[in-house]
Amino acid sequence: MRSPAAATGPIGVFDSGIGGLSVLRALRQELPDDQFVYIGDAGHAPYGERDTAHVLARSQLLANYLCTTHKAKALVLACNTATAAAVASLRERYPQLPIVGIEPALKPAATQTASGVVAVMATRSTLASGKFLALLAAQPPSVRFLLQACDGLAVAIEQADRQAIESLCHRYVQALRQNPDGGAQIDTVVLGCTHYALITEVLARLWGPQVALLEAGQPVARRTRQVLQAAGLLRPAIGATQQDLAAKPLLCLSTGDPSFLNQALQDWRIGGPILLASALHLP
């Protein structure tokens, strides 16, 4: 059990950009009394189309900043690509710190598919990672997973480029549907990149009502509560009033142009007062 003071520290959350807001929203619902510091590493994105060494180095830098400057009591990697590249190394480096990652929801998809054909939309880097391949190998052989690397989609979402979002989604959904290995039978789609959870209305329209879209924001939020509880770091409930919340607004930082993060924060209504996202300069 840690000291009660440790429990009041913020939870550090990061992604390559705005995608992790889909996780942050679930975290704020699950842990309404907690403070969060969110970093979008937009100056060094997209992670999904960079090499693993780059994503690992960025994740280490951001984790170090959150732990030293903000005294984070826990970290949430709100990025599938960063989790695949860096969660093991971060856990080694900070053995006392609760660290929660996110991974594509293959297991829930395998449980709920009726047709036995599941599509996975994710970044190229996530799909090529050892962590993902191990997760895939652990699924029941009766379920077929069709994988689609969605190059360019996270960037289009980051920049709120509606036209690019529409045409890329159309291209990737078509490619999956036309996969000769059973694409027409897909009934479940795993959104294996946190950015894609921000455009579920576009994907739901293209896939149609018979296809379930699975993202992992809520499971990650529940898991974060469990690990905080196990570490004695759950912030005591203060029955947060509007005044309490106003005293501890969400701090959002971007290593790129903060206007994209500010726009996404407005669009996304993630609850509670939010400080305008500001630029973060890290080496």
Ligand code: DGL
């Ligand atoms: N949001 C990140 C993920 O969940 C990746 C976006 C990017 O390529 O930067 O994988």
